[in-house]
Amino acid sequence: MTIATRRGILATGTGLAIGSAIAPLSRARAQGNTIRIGVLTDMAGTYRDNTGPTSVAATREAVAEFGASHGFAVEVIEADHQNRPDVGSNLARQWYDQGVDLILDVPTSSVGLAVNQIAKEKNKAYINVGSATADLTGAQCSPNTIHWAYDTYMLAKSTGGAMVRAGGDSWFFITADYAFGHALERDNAAFVRAAGGRVLGQVRTPFPGTTDFSAFLLQAAATRPKVIGLANAGGDTANCIKQAAEFGITRRGIRLAALLLFVNDVQGIGLQTAQGLVCTESFYWNMNDKTRAWTQRVVRRTPNNYPNMIHAGCYSAALHFLKTVAAMGVPAAKASGLDLVNRMKAAPSEDDLFGRATIRADGRRLIPSYLFEVKAPAESSGPWDFYKLLQTTPAEEAFRPVAEGNCALVRT
Amino acid sequence: MLEFFETITGIPAPLLFGQLLLGLINGAFYAMLSLGLAVIFGLLNIINFTHGSQFMMGAFVAWMLLAWAGIGYWGALVLAPLIVGATGVVIERLMISRLYKLDHLYGLLLTFGIGLMIEGYFRNEFGSSGLPYRIPAELSGAWDLGFMFMPVYRGWVVVFALATCLATWLVIEKTRLGAYLRAATENAPLVQAFGVNVPRMITLTYGAGVGLAALAGVLAAPIYSVNPQMGTNLIIVVFAVVVIGGMGSILGSVITGFSLGVIEGLTKVFWPEASAVVIFVIMAIVLLARPAGLFGRA
Numbered sequence: 023m024t025i026a027t028r029r030g031i032l033a034t035g036t037g038l039a040i041g042s043a044i045a046p047l048s049r050a051r052a053q054g055n056t057i058r059i060g061v062l063t064d065m066a067g068t069y070r071d072n073t074g075p076t077s078v079a080a081t082r083e084a085v086a087e088f089g090a091s092h093g094f095a096v097e098v099i100e101a102d103h104q105n106r107p108d109v110g111s112n113l114a115r116q117w118y119d120q121g122v123d124l125i126l127d128v129p130t131s132s133v134g135l136a137v138n139q140i141a142k143e144k145n146k147a148y149i150n151v152g153s154a155t156a157d158l159t160g161a162q163c164s165p166n167t168i169h170w171a172y173d174t175y176m177l178a179k180s181t182g183g184a185m186v187r188a189g190g191d192s193w194f195f196i197t198a199d200y201a202f203g204h205a206l207e208r209d210n211a212a213f214v215r216a217a218g219g220r221v222l223g224q225v226r227t228p229f230p231g232t233t234d235f236s237a238f239l240l241q242a243a244a245t246r247p248k249v250i251g252l253a254n255a256g257g258d259t260a261n262c263i264k265q266a267a268e269f270g271i272t273r274r275g276i277r278l279a280a281l282l283l284f285v286n287d288v289q290g291i292g293l294q295t296a297q298g299l300v301c302t303e304s305f306y307w308n309m310n311d312k313t314r315a316w317t318q319r320v321v322r323r324t325p326n327n328y329p330n331m332i333h334a335g336c337y338s339a340a341l342h343f344l345k346t347v348a349a350m351g352v353p354a355a356k357a358s359g360l361d362l363v364n365r366m367k368a369a370p371s372e373d374d375l376f377g378r379a380t381i382r383a384d385g386r387r388l389i390p391s392y393l394f395e396v397k398a399p400a401e402s403s404g405p406w407d408f409y410k411l412l413q414t415t416p417a418e419e420a421f422r423p424v425a426e427g428n429c430a431l432v433r434t
Numbered sequence: 435m436l437e438f439f440e441t442i443t444g445i446p447a448p449l450l451f452g453q454l455l456l457g458l459i460n461g462a463f464y465a466m467l468s469l470g471l472a473v474i475f476g477l478l479n480i481i482n483f484t485h486g487s488q489f490m491m492g493a494f495v496a497w498m499l500l501a502w503a504g505i506g507y508w509g510a511l512v513l514a515p516l517i518v519g520a521t522g523v524v525i526e527r528l529m530i531s532r533l534y535k536l537d538h539l540y541g542l543l544l545t546f547g548i549g550l551m552i553e554g555y556f557r558n559e560f561g562s563s564g565l566p567y568r569i570p571a572e573l574s575g576a577w578d579l580g581f582m583f584m585p586v587y588r589g590w591v592v593v594f595a596l597a598t599c600l601a602t603w604l605v606i607e608k609t610r611l612g613a614y615l616r617a618a619t620e621n622a623p624l625v626q627a628f629g630v631n632v633p634r635m636i637t638l639t640y641g642a643g644v645g646l647a648a649l650a651g652v653l654a655a656p657i658y659s660v661n662p663q664m665g666t667n668l669i670i671v672v673f674a675v676v677v678i679g680g681m682g683s684i685l686g687s688v689i690t691g692f693s694l695g696v697i698e699g700l701t702k703v704f705w706p707e708a709s710a711v712v713i714f715v716i717m718a719i720v721l722l723a724r725p726a727g728l729f730g731r732a
Contacts, residue, residue, distance in 0.1 A: 066554065066557055066562075067562065067663075068562055068661075068663060069562070070557065070561060070562035070563075071561040071562050071563040072563065074562075199707055225706045226706055226707050227706060227709075228706075228707060228709060228710030228711075230667065231667050231670075231671075231710045232667075232709075232710065233658055233664065233667050233668060234456070234460050234658070236456050236459075236588075237453055237456050237457075237699055237702040237703070237709075238702065238706065240449065240452050240453070240456070240582065241449065241453075241702075241703065241706075244446065244448075244449050256562070256563065257562075257563070257564060257659050257661055257663065257664075260563070260564055260659040260661075261658060261659045264657065264658070264659060265657060268569065268576075268585045268587065268588075268657060269576070269583055269585055270576050270583045270585070271583075274583075286561075286563045287563055289563060290563035290564035290565060290566065290659065290661070291564070291566060291659075292566025292568070294566070294568065295566065295568075326560075326561060327561060
């Protein structure tokens with residue numbers, strides 16, 4: 023009975039959440055010359071710091087920078103999809119029906135893929151920044167979708183490839199047992215094998231609901247791999263790294279590869295434990311004067327959380343979207359999401375954070391990926407100074423070649 | 435002997451023993467949390483769904499003591515349960531005490547709601563990616579047991595949890611205070627007629643149960659990620675443990691806590707994907723065969 027009651031309460035809560043997210047829209051509907059960007063994200067769950075309010079803040083920063091001198095108003099709205107595909111789908115449907123012109127961010131691969139279908143069905147524009155799965159530009163690619171900042175293939179190629187080259191030629195994976203974990207493990211295993219390495223095994227851990235990973239870490243260590251690949255994210259990764267240090271796994275010469283780690287996760291784990299880890303992002307706030315200046319502006323809006331590649335991606339995507347709308351005119355932009363996305367693909371995006379970047383026909387935006395190593399506490403010069411750059415993969419090599427993606431849009 | 439294990443299980447014996455030990459350690463957390471729940475349910479008849487959030491608060495208060503007041507792990511072990519227990523006393527006085535005349539379900543809904551609000555507040559203040567908390571220097575390091583590398587801290591957790599469970603059991607079964615508690619559980623008006631202040635005893639019992647949750651939270655802070663969701667993941671399992679052991683049975687919840695930890699640990703070796711549900715499968719079987727739980731009285 024307790025579980026049934028809990029479900030009932032949760033269902034009611036979900037209904038309320040959707041209702042309150044939709045309400046402000048109907049008031050704003052009357053204005054015809056307004057472009058609306060809906061940031062659909064995780065506002066209260068495990069990915070809140072990696073996406074969430076800072077994604078919204080970064081989008082608002084882009085709107086502020088774009089300015090009001092283009093003859094149309096811009097409105098940013100936000101909602102929490104609770105990492106649930108059903109909630110995300112409902113919100114996306116209602117938003118598109120009520121005149122939202124672009125849905126942005128959408129972390130959590132299962133939700134990201136669900137919204138992908140809806141954008142196509144409604145002929146609206148969709149830029150996914152937060153989801154990892156490379157299927158968004160592969161088997162499930164859509165003419166209405168652009169995948170903006172990273173994907174599982176790029177992470178695997180950068181982190182996995184570098185570790186194999188550094189001698190880590192035997193791997194064991196600890197994988198979160200859902201779509202994202204499987205995709206990340208699959209793409210990494212392919213790189214390990216292609217580089218002549220071996221995959222000794224993998225263990226699939228229940229998601230969500232696993233807090234103690236030591237049992238899985240010991241199973242992994244018992245096969246004596248050179249690298250344990252963590253195909254998970256957020257709190258799971260943090261727990262794995264903490265517990266691997268505790269059980270002395272890294273001291274026995276086994277390296278950990280955090281296949282998806284954000285600067286915010288490092289803050290949560292602490293440099294003492296996280297030092298020496300390698301990870302891949304397409305943006306780091308402390309790269310150059312421009313990224314630092316931009317970060318200062320965003321941090322003013324969300325003081326306790328520094329931006330990562332998803333947040334930077336939301337900014338850059340919103341800016342490119344608004345420039346495209348200004349170029350083609352509001353009526354044309356509102357008439358067809360497909361035309362809008364095609365126009366966005368036709369011209370390269372350009373901003374202070376990523377520079378110039380082209381967008382492929384399958385929806386993949388091409389940017390360099392950076393392999394970072396987490397600094398030791400003594401090397402860090404201040405709060406959030408966590409990464410040193412190890413290697414850069416150029417934009418044209420960072421992502422999966424079109425021919426291997428199996429995307430119907432580009433099949434010949 | 436070792437070969438025998440390897441032959442029948444197909445798993446190397448060192449790995450198997452390692453997993454048994456880890457199961458015991460996780461069982462220590464289950465035991466401490468279900469103990470608090472059992473104490474609260476036994477006297478108050480309240481199914482305390484805030485327990486997970488109070489466990490999380492214990493870990494956060496330990497972090498706050500260190501970051502804001504410079505008080506380390508050992509101080510937190512004493513102070514955090516007192517601080518969180520005090521918030522429990524306030525919650526009991528202001529809200530829960532109004533529901534004693536109603537059905538269990540009302541208490542469950544109220545405590546569930548309070549738990550969600552506490553979790554939401556912490557998420558808003560501290561974000562979702564967690565806070566770092568280190569193992570105290572005295573307990574860092576590890577022993578090489580031959581079949582596994584045993585962190586000193588995990589050993590400490592098992593010993594400390596066992597001692598806490600034993601102490602709680604002694605207080606309730608062997609002291610005068612415990613006798614009052616047990617008597618009030620059976621017939622509160624009669625105990626009150628003898629001049630015992632039953633409402634105050636109930637309030638303090640709730641505070642003590644909450645304090646136990648917070649104590650488990652402090653123990654967990656150095657090894658799990660300290661984040662607002664940390665209690666949610668654990669609490670559903672702990673409820674299953676309480677149901678299997680028998681609601682309100684103190685010894686039952688301790689024994690069940692440790693043994694289910696071990697069973698879960700073994701599942702992680704043989705069928706990792708099922709490790710999150712094995713406890714619920716056992717719960718379903720126990721409910722069908724013995725609805726009052728393994729140690730409960732019908």
